Amino acid sequence: GQQVMQIPQYQHVQEGEDFTTYCNSSTTLSNIQWYKQRPGGHPVFLIQLVKSGEVKKQKRLTFQFGEAKKNSSLHITATQTTDVGTYFCAGGAGGGNKLTFGTGTQLKVEL
């Protein structure tokens, strides 16, 4: 079945440093979504990418979808303590609603 891997599993940064997490799928995706889960909370939707090579920005967050639609990345510029949490990618394939989640990257930001 479809597998979605994320690296790194953990990342500690100093506040103000940049952060990137990478997501790779074993199969071609129809869309990819990113979610953020704060400690003790539930995943919350951030963004969806559907086009090959698509790049979207949300303030300090930049999301990319690979040309082959099998990989994606999330880059945070100048991290803040409010960025702390676990970031998940989730891939959709075919026309259905099922999403396969990546293993997540836990981000810790130190002052």
Added chain:
Amino acid sequence: NAGVTQTPKFQVLKTGQSMTLQCAQDMNHEYMSWYRQDPGMGLRLIHYSVGAGITDQGEVPNGYNVSRSTTEDFPLRLLSAAPSQTSVYFCASSRQGPGANVLTFGAGSRLTVL
């Protein structure tokens, strides 16, 4: 607008006991799903439903049953709990259709099986 409501938030069971995790949504979403979250494993799909009366298995369905008698409710049943089912369970829903599969999650149910 409550969104996705899960109950209970916490539950402790003994091995072999049965229980039902409740999930209800008020957004008229056709698609509903259950995930379990374990450290280092991400979110794994247990069962899902694309509408009332229709359910299907996800990645890790063994030991769990579901039903979907109404659009709003999607309960998850553990028939005979095992320690391996200790986890945090999330219910999530979305609309149907291309590009519409953005999930809204409930707050989660933390289950411990002794």
